[in-house]
Amino acid sequence: MAKKHKCPPAGAPDWMVTFSDMTTLLLCFFVLIIAFSEIKKEDEFQAVVEEVKKAFGMKGGGGRLPTNDDPELTLIQRLEALNLQRQKMENESNTEDPGIEGKERETTVIRPGMLIVLGGPITFEHGSANLTQKAKEQLDFIATQTRGNNNLIEIAGHAASMESRDLPARFTTLWDLSYARANATLDYLTSDKVALNPNRFRLISNADREPVVRRLYSPDQQAPNRRVIVRVSESIVRDYTQPIALGH
Incomplete structure (x- = not known):
């Protein structure tokens, strides 16, 4: 007489549930990356930030990222922001190579800054x-x-x-x-x-x-x-x- 085999418990095994959760999270992560790469406008980006914050239960201010042309910023704050950008560009363009020395050592600013x-x-x-x-x-x-x-x-x-x-x-x-x-x-x-x-x-x-x-x-x-x-x-x-x- 054939020996009866014990039936496995109903439902998916525990490891499969964990694996499915991980796969779903990875999928959401890559969808967000693609979505962010397609956003070109500041308002659209801010809307996405707000939705992500809601999804993760974050409350309070800070949903808006300040920009240099934000009307809420004072003139001094905007000038300071532009100065930081200029310093960053100058640092990125610095080089140890002194270059070729010209006849005139003085330089003249033809156009104003930002x-x-x-x-x-x-x-x-x-x-x-x-x-x-x-x-x-x-x-x-x-x-x-x-x-x-x-x-x-x-x-x-x-x-x-x-x-x-x-x-x-x-x-x-x-x-x-x-x-x-x-x-x-x-x-x-x-x-x-x-x-x-x-x-x-x-x-x-x-x-x-x-x-x-x-x-x-x-x-x-x-x-x-x-x-x-x-x-x-x-x-x-x-x-x-x-x-x-x-x-x-």
């Missing part, structure tokens, strides 16, 4: 370089952000392409118009009311070379192009004796 936009674009009426009341209020805010510092301030004037059709007589080209807008901004920021140091400023005329909106054919649609942008540099003004004016 720039931070202050206060958003300041817009103008069609064909005009006159500051509106709203523009003056924006400039008052910008002045409070930069007063007490000695960083170089860049004012970039822009024009819309349509403005070339009916330029006022005092403007020959869009270069003149965009420069006049930058200069009007400088005049206000260095006026007795605001009283910023004029030696801190650099003016740039861009004409219509850097439009915000393209292929729009009415003055209202092109309004964002009629603007001035105020940026502060990490560079410190030491040797400038008067405002610098440049065509871009």
